[in-house]
Amino acid sequence: MTLPSACYRLQFRGGMDLDRAAGLAPYLRELGVSHLYASPLFTAQEGSTHGYDVTDPTEIDPALGGRAALERLSEALKSEGLGLILDIVPNHLAFSVETPWLRDVLRHGRDSRFARHFDIDPGAERIRLPWLGAPFETLLAEGTFRVDDDPDGPVLDTGGLRVPLGACDALDRARGGDAAAIRALHAAQPWRLVHWRTESDRISHRRFFSITGLIGVRVEDPDVFEDTHRLIFDLVDTGIVDGIRIDHIDGLLDPAGYLARLRARVGDTPIWVEKILAGREMPPEDWPIQGTTGYVAARAFGRLLTRGAGLERIEARYRAATGRTDAFHDVMGRLRRLVMTGELAAELWTLHAQLSEIAARDPAGAELGPESLREALLAFIGAFPRYRTYMTAEAVSETDAAIVRLTAARAAETLDDPGALEFLEGVLLRQDAASAPFRLRLQQVTGAAVAKSQEDTAFFREVRLLSINEVGGEPDDDPSGIEGFHRAMARRVEHMPHGLTLTSSHDTKRSEDARMRIAAITHAPEAFEAWHRICAGFAPEGLDPNVVWYVAQTFLALDERDGDLAERLSAHVVKALREAKSETSWTAPDLDIEERAQDYVRRLARHFPRHAPEVDRIVGIADRMSLVQATLKLTAPGIPDIYQGTEFAFRALTDPDNRKPVDFDARQAALGGRMDGLAELDRQKFDLTQRLLYARRRHAALFHAGTYEPLPAPEDTCAFRRSHGDATLGVAVRVDFSGEAAALPDLAGAEVTRATLDGEVVARVTLAG
Structure with missing residues (x-):
């Protein structure tokens, strides 16, 4: 198996096509990565901006x-x-004509081979x-429908x-x-057109989360698996594709079974899965x-670089300014219920129907009413501690059984009568064929919830x-503190040394340097308090x-040099x-509320940052933290994933802001030392990234198989050593910027880079050895 030393994520569409990407190959080699990491390339819906709405996985x-x-x-x-x-994207295809x-x-119904x-x-x-934009009968009366012919x-x-x-x-x-004839024609079809507003109440297909426009695919069926993967298998067999990233593995009915079939088919090709770990x-x-994406x-880096004492002061100020006092656990319980009875009401209806059918056939559940079963489901999903379990039709592991019991115990605290919940727990822990469809479907819904x-x-x-x-x-x-970070990295070496390491992606709510702008307020809470005023x-x-x-935090996340601040923020708010x-x-x-917020953001943009010196200290700290985060990403256990453009400072909000075009001309010029006009953070981050990528490429075994050992250091510094054979890597970074800096400790070996x-x-x- 050939593992990447580092990969570079490109988002195709929006001006990036395959031939333009081919032209970037020399740049990527000189930057120092070993692999291009492509977003989905299969045929997607017309006008798709991301490629996850695949219409034809064979093309x-x-x-x-x-x-x-290609x-x-x-x-x-x-x-x-x-x-x-x-x-x-094995989980779904576009629910589209x-x-x-x-x-x-749609044309042949159950007689279709698909x-x-x-x-x-x-x-x-x-x-x-x-x-439909209105009920069927309304549009019929308006004469909207007509019969025509397509090829x-x-x-x-x-x-x-x-x-x-x-x-x-x-x-x-x-x-x-x-x-009347159109009504009869409609009634004779294997489908029924309905108003779009009914999609949350009742649907007939498994969705991706609450997106009705994406339909689940049954890759657990061997024939469906082969049909949907025929092209990717060909690309692997012909040597075009050298690694696979699986989108939304938790959406599948049987992730372990799917991965076993995929591994058997692609041999030792590296596989990474998109999975959120709790x-x-x-x-x-x-x-x-090889690991997750x-x-x-990213969570470990963020917890290390968030200063505890500063966060306590920020939180106190947040509570005082907003009046919000509820514990997050209580808030989440209410929000799970809000989502399950709103956006995911159709999924709740399906689960409720399945559970009610089981109860009706079971003496232990026959006396349970529909409302008690519904409340049990809501309480259980509301208390669930992670994305999902991995029970199969045949078995329930001890790990999953423990999660079910823990969840049921927590859920019981929210119910006056736990009888239906006890029945639900028993159904989930049974290892019988009758309960399997419900158990498997519930697992696909908890992640969405x-x-x-x-x-x-x-x-x-x-x-906060x-x-x-x-x-x-x-x-x-x-x-986490420094000790908590060391423990997290030790677990990573033990369990997932070849997992990808990202700090930005097309899915992150804020890009890596935007997050550091915000995390920096924990190192200078008094400056943020002044800015908030x-x-x-x-x-x-x-x-x-x-x-x-x-809004106060979001303004800090961006920089007016990155584009039209007012318009980006007004769209984001x-x-x-x-x-x-x-x-x-x-x-x-509510357009009135939205327009008032947009007007507020635009007025504030005219003030920020030229008339806000309070921000200067926060920005200065954040720039340093960005370099620390980049250093950790490129040296800690795992394989770095460089999201497009982040070799320079990259400040973006959630999509579509994080998919904005990248100025590759400026980045290619930087390779040749032409950095006129670049901010100092851009220069430093680019140089640091390239030097460490080169080190990873030259010492692949050290980075892929190296140990992880904490080193003694001043209390504001995190230091560690990684070793493999005769090679040793030493890393020291400052992680507390609230006071005067202590000198970084001496490290063995020749200096690769300093920020x-x-x-x-x-x-x-x-590096030594």
């Missing part, structure tokens, strides 16, 4: 250049000695299509969307536009993978410190103080308000 997207352009990219990479890691397999199912490919409720008489057969034109039609007696009569959780030991590492309530809601409500509100983190995370002074009457606190779901939301937007800002050395790396 490289013509919009990116198609298979021929082969040219492969040749360009190989000529520079580089490999290719490809992001694949653009998806050929789904078109066939009917078994999609995770559609077998009890549903018809596939629900929540694609693959007749379609029902809904006023822009053209849905495939199956043959039936009413087809010819409906061509004349008669409403607390000290590690991937199951029987998964044949690296959010656990956690993600939607935490990452997409709590992260925008509980905002936004730098820890990150994918894989917890809003109530406490700083300024922000509060600009706030209009009636604006939620929690929004003011959020709307997204943040809707995600929080406190006063406005995506499905019920220095304004004469202060904040990181040193040495």
Whole structure:
């Protein structure tokens, strides 16, 4: 197996296609990475900005250049000695008439050869299509529908969307536009068009989280597995792809079974999975993978670089300014319920129906009413401590059984009568065929409940410190301290030494340097308090103080040199308000509240940062912390994933802000030493990144298999040694910037690099042997 020394993540689409990427191969080699790490390249929906809405997994997207352009990219990479890691999406396809397999199912129903490919409720008489802007009968009365023909057969034109039609007696009569004939035609189809607002109440297919536009794929079926992976297997077999990243592994029915089949098919090709780990959780030991995509590492760096005493002062000020006093655990319980009865109400309905059917057949559950079963489900999901368990149809491991029991015990504290919960616990722990479908489906729903309530809601409500509100983190995370960081790295060496290490991605809520701008306030809380007072002074009457606190931190995360500050922030504040779901939301937007917040942000932007010297100290500390974080990422256990553009300082908010085009001309110029016009942080970060990437490439065994040993150091410094054979790496970084700096300790070996800002050395790396 050939492991990367480091990879470089490119987001395709939005101006980046395969031929343009091929032109970057010499730059990537000179930068020092060993692999290009590509976002999904399969044919996706027209206009897709990210590629995760795949319509045809058997084809490289013509919009990116198609298979021929991919082969040219492969040749360009190989000529520079580089490999290719490809992001694949086995969990779902686009729920769209653009998806050929789904078109066939819509036309032929259960007779389609692709009917078994999609995770559609077998009890549903018809596939629900929540694609209408109004109820079917309303649009029918308005004369919206008409029958037409596409190259693959007749379609029902809904006023822009053209849905495939199956043959039936009413087809010819409906061509004349008669409403009764169109109604009869619609009733005869294997699908049913409904108003989009009904999608949260009832659906007939498994979704990706709450996104109805993505339909689950049954890769647990061997034939479906082969059909959906035919192209990736060919790319691996022909040497075009050298590594695989699995998107959303927790969405699959049987992740372990899937990975076993994939490993058997791709041999020793490295595999990484996108998985969010809670607390000290590690991937199951029987998964044949190199590791996860690296959010656990980003969390470790963030907890190290957050100063405990400063966070205590920030939190006290936050509570006083906003009046928010609830414990995060209590908030999360309420938000899980909010999500499950709102965005995921359709999933709750399905689980409730399954559990009710089991109860009706079981003497122990026959007397339980529907409401008690529903409340038991809500309490259990509300108390669940991680994304999911990994029970199978045949077995429940001791680890998973313990999680079920713990969750049930916590959930019982929220119920007056735990009888239904006890029944639910018993059903989950049974190892019988009758309960297996419910058990397996519940596992696919808990991850969605956690993600939607935490990452997409709590992260925008509980905002004491936004730098820890990150994918894989917890809003109530406490700083780890240096000893806690050392323990985390020791676990990583033991359990996941070849996992990826990321600090920015297309999914992070804030990019790596934006997070450091915010984490820096824990090192200078008095400066942030002064800045917050300024922000509060600009706030209009009636604006939620929690929004003011959020905005004060968000301004710090960006820099006016990075683009139109006012417009980027005004767009972001709307997204943040809707995600929080406190006063406005995506499905019920309050435009007055949103416009007031946008106006506030624009007025504040005219003041920031030219008239805010309070910010200067925070920015100075943050720049140093960015260099420390980059040093840790490139030297700690794991394989660094360099997100596009982050070899310079990169300050971005959540998507689409984090997918903005990268100025590769400036970065290529920097390789030749032409750094005129670059900020000092850009220069320092680029030089540090390139030097450490070169060291990783020259000493691959040290970085892949090296031990991890803490070194003694001053209390504001984290130092460690990594060894393999005769080679030794020494690392020392400053992690507390609240006072005067102590000198970094001496390290054995020749200096590889040092990070220095304004004469202060904040990181040193040495190599010996």
